[in-house]
Amino acid sequence: MTGLEVLAVALGMRHGVDPDHLAAVDGLSRVRPSPFNGVLFAIGHGGLVTLLAFPAASLLKGLDLEAFHLPAFLLLLVAALNLYRLLKPAPAFSPRGLPLLNPLLLGVLFGLGFETASQLSALALSAELSPLRLGVLFTLGMLLVDGVDGLLASRLQNLARDSERARQASRFLGWAVVAVAFLLAAAELSALDLDAFALPLGLGLFGLLVSLRLYALRPA
Secondary structure (H helix, E strand, C coil): CHHHHHHHHHHHHHHCCCHHHHHHHHHHHHCCCCCCCCHHHHHHHHHHHHHHHHHHHHHHCCCCCCHHHHHHHHHHHHHHHHHHHHHCCCCCCCHCHHHHHHHHHHHHHHHHCCCCCHHHHHHHHHHHHHHHHHHHHHHHHHHHHHHHHHHHHHHHHHHHHCHHHHHHHHHHHHHHHHHHHHHHHHHCCCCCCHHHHHHHHHHHHHHHHHHHHHHHHHCC
């Protein structure tokens, strides 16, 4: 791989650790556990980045999609569902039927709003790499992070069915997801720039998930 190709993968990994990604994947895994949530989210998101890298997508890039604050409202939806599940562990309805909770679609929709530095930097590479190659490499980077995150979150929910320790860990993760999702949505809707805190917040959330997964595996 060339240096530019390695950079594209690295930018994908950096983008995958953005807190909005992790909050969405972790929150989604609490209401509809699947080991493929993170993978599908990354594929959907990476597919949109690939599309935007093509010159023919210049019209789409020119639209002010951020004005709709779509990812913020999606984060509010994820937070609300997790809050409902926390306050009422045996919900009267299943959120699986909600189309917006399809991880592939959710990944695409998230790509229409939060334009982080890593995503914009990746698009800038389209002048040096073919759009398709850029998209594949960027998506691969996201897959490495969001795929692992989704797998860990799903495994934690599966453990919670039979383990009180895992249930405690799952609830703690749920409250963390609610807090982070509400924080990010509020910041987006109020035009508050949290880019300086994005990486530590994302790494903190990912580290919390790993710690809770290890905690759930410890014998009582």
